[in-house]
Amino acid sequence: MLKTFYKKRIVHNSLLKRKRMMNRTLAPKTSTVSHIDFQSPEIITLQNGAKLYAIRKTNDETVRIDFVFDAGSLKTSKIIAQLTGDLLLSGTHDKSSDEIEEAIDALGGFNGVEITKEKAKISVIGLREHIVSIAETLVDAIMNVNFNPKEIKQLLQSKKKKMAISLEKVSTQARRAFISDLMQNSPYGDLVQLEDYDHIEQSDLIEFHKEKYLKGLKYISIVGAIDDQDLATIQSLGEQFKKEEITSFDYDYSYSPNNIHIEKDQAVQTAIRVGRVLFNKQHTDFIKFSVVNTILGGYFGSRLMTSIREDKGYTYGIGSGVAQLSETGYFFISTEVGKEFKDLTLEAIQEEITLLQTEEVSKKELDLVKNYIIGQILEQSDGAQAMMDRFISVETFGLDFSYYDDFIKQVKEVTAEELKELANRYLNWEDFVVVCAG
Incomplete structure (x- = not known):
């Protein structure tokens, strides 16, 4: 009986303690974020x-x-940029592509190649104790690639077939x-055409590799707990390449608003793209316009999603964004709808834009969007790799971590009046290129 009494007493006291610790009738305390404590990378200038x-x-x-x-x-x-990147690990005079892949696999490594308009990024991931050996294998493959004609021919045929299929969409x-x-x-704005695949020579790839890989290293980024010796080894690997002065170009980003329709008789869906040339994060309006974009179509609860997906049922998804290029950027809205809903969708998009231009966003919606945007920034800055991504994202544009x-x-302080003014400045329908295919 006494044991039972004490057991009940312990349980009772435990429940009281928990009740004092957590009162579920009270909302938890919240705090505002004004600064992200980033880990700044070490920056080393290589001999090249x-x-x-x-x-x-x-x-x-x-x-x-x-x-x-x-x-x-x-x-x-x-085509040349993509083919060269795809063939970087296709073999040297001493090793076949299979031997290179097997050497990386045996060390538990993974590799990938990403080619954009502005850069080529070759990545490797591996355990700390093997990463130097993996990197040495990778660099040897890049520097000594022999661009086997057979590999080139196979890749050209494969890519041409995939493009032919993609062009039907x-x-x-x-x-x-x-x-x-x-x-x-x-x-x-230059686009690859199917016939371009028929005019690629091995010499095109060799020359591009010589000029833009062997002489074109921009930077190396490392995320991982390597020691000083391994860091020095990777530094020496990078110094095997050269770095020539990158040529800057003064492109003309002027455009004319246009309305384009591409008819496809058998299509069930119509793809819609709407947008205009705008700016990147170097522009003074970029941050506050990001709030406008998020409200309009930048997250799942946006106005475009609510109106065109949830209320009208025209599409499974619609969104907007600002694509950033090195010197400029562009705003876009994209969706695919049933062919019969094309005109109604364009009207609905215009209505949502007009609403942003004529009525101020409510405090409730604006607070929600502000919290969402700041939450996304915090989420995208969590961890060492994320911090490196955030660093590269601003370093590319000559900025630093203070940008965040x-x-x-700016997100916290932007007003509904400012958002309305920005919508009127940058979201005029008569300034857009409107494309429909279907």
Whole structure:
């Protein structure tokens, strides 16, 4: 009986203690964020002038290394840039592509290649104890690639077949027509055509590799807890490349508003792309316009999603965004709808834009969106790799981590009146390129 009494007493006291600790009738305390405590990378200038960025204060057992080259498709045709990147690990005079892949696999490594208009990024991920060996294998493959004609022919055939299939999709047709028309006065608007695959020579790839890989290292980034010796080894690997002065171009980003319809008789869906040339994060209006964009179509609860997906049922998804390029950027809205809903969807998009231009956003909606945007920034800054991504994102535009403090400050302080003014300045329908394919 006494044991039972004490057992009940202990349980009772425990419940009282928990009740005192957590009162579920009271909302938890909230705090506002004004600063993100980023871990700044070490910055080393290599002998060739390229930069090495390293974040080494992390408990992860894995290490990621990115080698970034001035080998984007702005410097040549998109086909040559993409093919060169795809073939970097296709074999040297001493090793076949299978031998290179097997050497990386045996060390538990993963590799990837990403080619954009402005750069080529070759990444490797591996355990800390093997990352130097993986990087040495990768660099040897990049520097000594032999561009086997057989590999080139196979890749050309494969890519041409995939492109032919992709060109049948209304989403591809709308995207290509939109970019081509919007960026018609710069290389960003140059598009690959099917017949281009028939005019590629091995010498094209060899020359591009020589100029933009062997002489085109931009920077190396490392995220992982490597020691000083491994850091020095990776630094020496980077110094095997050269870094020549990157040529800047003065492109013409002027465009003419346009309305384009691409008819596809058998299509069930119509792909829609709407937008205009705008700006990147260097522009003084970028941050506050990001709030306008989020309200309009930048998250799942946006007005476009609510109106066109939830209320009207015209589409499974619709969104808007600002694509950032090195010197400019562009605003876009994209969706695919049933063919019969094309005109109704365009009208609904116009209505939502007009609403932003004529009525101030309510405090409730604005507070929700502000919290969402700041929450996204915090989420995207969590962890060493995320911090490196955030660093590269601002370093590319000549900015630093203080940009994010300014971003948070401007988002918190922007008013409904300012958003309305920005919508009137940048979201006029008569300034848009409108493309429909279907």
